[in-house]
Amino acid sequence: MENVRPFPHQADERAPEQSDAELYILGDCIHDARWIKVLRETLNRSDFFRPSHELIWDTLGALYDAGDPITPTSLRIELERRKELTRAGGLAFIARLADYVSGDPTYYAEQVRDAAELRAEAELGRRIVQRATAPDAEPGSAVTFIDAYLERQKERAAGRSGDPADALLAELLDASSLDNMPTLEPLVGDLFHLDTLARIIGPSGHMKSFVVIDIAAHVGTGIDWHGHRVQQGTVVYLVAEGARGIRKRVRAWEKHHGVKMDNVLFLPRPVQTRGPEWDTFIEAMRRLKPALIVIDTQARVSVGVEENSNTELGLVVERMDDLRRATEACVLVIHHTGHIGEHGRGASAAKGALQSEMHVSKKGENAGNMIVTMKVGKQKDDEEGADLQFGLKVITLDGEFKPDGRPVTSVVLESLDLRPRPVVEGTPEWMVTVLDKAAIPTEWGQPRVSKWLAANGFPTTKRMVEGALRLRKANASRGDNTGADSWATQTLTPEPGQPMSDCAGNDLPGNLPARLPKTPPRPTAGKSGESTQNPSSDLPQPAGEVAGNVQSEPSSPSPIPRDGEVGASTAPTTPLCIICDRPLNPDWAARGYDTHLACDPRTGSHPDAA
Numbered sequence: 001m002e003n004v005r006p007f008p009h010q011a012d013e014r015a016p017e018q019s020d021a022e023l024y025i026l027g028d029c030i031h032d033a034r035w036i037k038v039l040r041e042t043l044n045r046s047d048f049f050r051p052s053h054e055l056i057w058d059t060l061g062a063l064y065d066a067g068d069p070i071t072p073t074s075l076r077i078e079l080e081r082r083k084e085l086t087r088a089g090g091l092a093f094i095a096r097l098a099d100y101v102s103g104d105p106t107y108y109a110e111q112v113r114d115a116a117e118l119r120a121e122a123e124l125g126r127r128i129v130q131r132a133t134a135p136d137a138e139p140g141s142a143v144t145f146i147d148a149y150l151e152r153q154k155e156r157a158a159g160r161s162g163d164p165a166d167a168l169l170a171e172l173l174d175a176s177s178l179d180n181m182p183t184l185e186p187l188v189g190d191l192f193h194l195d196t197l198a199r200i201i202g203p204s205g206h207m208k209s210f211v212v213i214d215i216a217a218h219v220g221t222g223i224d225w226h227g228h229r230v231q232q233g234t235v236v237y238l239v240a241e242g243a244r245g246i247r248k249r250v251r252a253w254e255k256h257h258g259v260k261m262d263n264v265l266f267l268p269r270p271v272q273t274r275g276p277e278w279d280t281f282i283e284a285m286r287r288l289k290p291a292l293i294v295i296d297t298q299a300r301v302s303v304g305v306e307e308n309s310n311t312e313l314g315l316v317v318e319r320m321d322d323l324r325r326a327t328e329a330c331v332l333v334i335h336h337t338g339h340i341g342e343h344g345r346g347a348s349a350a351k352g353a354l355q356s357e358m359h360v361s362k363k364g365e366n367a368g369n370m371i372v373t374m375k376v377g378k379q380k381d382d383e384e385g386a387d388l389q390f391g392l393k394v395i396t397l398d399g400e401f402k403p404d405g406r407p408v409t410s411v412v413l414e415s416l417d418l419r420p421r422p423v424v425e426g427t428p429e430w431m432v433t434v435l436d437k438a439a440i441p442t443e444w445g446q447p448r449v450s451k452w453l454a455a456n457g458f459p460t461t462k463r464m465v466e467g468a469l470r471l472r473k474a475n476a477s478r479g480d481n482t483g484a485d486s487w488a489t490q491t492l493t494p495e496p497g498q499p500m501s502d503c504a505g506n507d508l509p510g511n512l513p514a515r516l517p518k519t520p521p522r523p524t525a526g527k528s529g530e531s532t533q534n535p536s537s538d539l540p541q542p543a544g545e546v547a548g549n550v551q552s553e554p555s556s557p558s559p560i561p562r563d564g565e566v567g568a569s570t571a572p573t574t575p576l577c578i579i580c581d582r583p584l585n586p587d588w589a590a591r592g593y594d595t596h597l598a599c600d601p602r603t604g605s606h607p608d609a610a
Contacts, residue, residue, distance in 0.1 A: 024104045027099065030071065033063075047206050049116075076094050120149065188229070191356060195328040196355035198356040285329070358374050370391070431453075431467075
């Protein structure tokens with residue numbers, strides 16, 4: 001093979017692959033000279049397998065140091081000036097070199113350096129064997145080869161000059177060099193990123209594991225997580241506690257979403273961060289290259305560690321960071337909060353190393369009225385977003401029963417932020433759905449719309465019509481289409497074949513009533529003679545009202561009597577579920593919901609979460 005550094009006894013089987021890696025390094029440096037400074041921190045000239053590539057590397061470095069432009073033409077001229085063009089491969093080879101562009105030559109630089117070190121080790125072994133088998137060999141005479149090899153490795157680790165201070169100075173970056181540093185790569189929206197250490201904290205029993213399983217499932221399947229874009233990748237879930245309950249949570253998620261939870265792997269036992277098996281775990285993950293590694297929980301993988309000691313907890317965090325560096329994955333740790341407050345239990349050393357930290361908590365007693373909230377406790381480099389809120393939906397596992405015959409159930413998360421709010425009849429929003437579905441033109445004014453509503457039996461008032469018209473104009477100014485395809489008729493309609501809940505009766509009501517109200521609406525009156533002057537306002541007058549009088553505004557409601565006073569109301573202040581007649585969570589009711597997610601309208605019940 002021409003122009004290849006000799007390799008005694010056997011040829012390097014990776015020579016073609018090695019040559020391609022070197023070509024990409026040189027090609028990227030020709031296209032962007034800034035890579036030369038970056039790659040010098042990794043490569044020496046002797047790392048190149050082909051002498052011609054070593055020669056081109058030296059020439060590129062000379063042009064860069066002189067501040068000259070680097071192009072295929074300038075490289076050819078400099079090689080001709082040095083009378084080295086033929087040794088470098090010739091004119092055609094230099095022209096073809098510019099076609100090798102990867103965009104990130106640091107990947108290939110690591111390959112070239114690793115191959116060079118393996119060649120050095122093989123050469124060391126050959127020299128030791130050669131020396132030990134020589135006719136005049138003496139015990140210990142090959143030690144000098146080993147000493148020389150270790151000295152060269154030490155110098156290489158210290159830097160090109162062998163001075164540790166110079167090596168450190170070489171790592172300093174000016175402001176323009178910061179553009180070459182890679183940016184954070186999102187994994188789940190702006191919440192979690194690859195190659196970071198993150199944590200989810202919360203009190204015991206507050207649905208942390210359910211939230212994390214939901215995140216893991218969406219990353220594994222590539223489905224967006226409740227409105228947040230997801231980068232699909234393999235997930236490894238280290239189930240250090242609660243391993244026996246993980247199966248039915250997974251099956252419930254699969255049934256609810258209608259897909260298999262692919263690319264999610266579970267390790268159902270704790271691996272201690274301070275034990276020797278953690279190194280084995282790191283190596284296994286390095287080979288697998290997952291996008292997300294979940295550790296559930298921090299306490300179960302750090303048994304025996306004094307978690308209130310910054311020193312001991314700092315060692316645990318460093319071992320988790322070793323896992324992150326080896327895999328470039330997002331390492332997501334689940335941890336408990338203390339008895340008081342919203343901070344992670346134990347010393348504060350862990351939080352400083354985190355890129356992201358989320359706090360999960362719940363309100364409510366059962367799946368019917370429970371709200372799970374996830375809020376951002378820390379985002380090192382991004383804006384802290386708004387809180388996320390979820391309701392729980394009970395899922396019955398097909399064909400599985402408890403010993404007493406009851407079905408086996410679990411729960412899944414449903415976003416309360418993305419789930420469409422029900423439109424309440426008699427509100428301006430409801431009126432917009434009526435007008436949009438009937439394709440009433442947005443140019444119609446209040447009198448004409450009121451006449452149409454009255455003629456079709458819809459209860460209305462002048463104030464409600466005016467509010468509905470304002471909403472329609474606002475929608476039109478935003479570009480929303482009216483008619484059958486408007487937001488009013490689409491947001492509350494599931495995709496074909498995709499029910500909104502596990503129980504058909506639990507789905508949101510339709511936008512419009514199935515039939516007109518049986519009781520005719522109370523008509524509104526106009527001025528005397530308006531029916532002849534303005535036919536579009538020809539509305540019937542209420543019985544007993546004198547022509548020419550304008551209908552008065554409804555009177556203000558009477559003040560609410562205090563407890564103990566005459567007329568005090570005994571009605572409950574907490575809204576009740578329209579299916580099971582049990583209290584709703586006040587926060588949930590404030591969002592406009594009038595049923596529990598888990599309620600079954602066929603039986604009027606809402607099962608508790610398993």
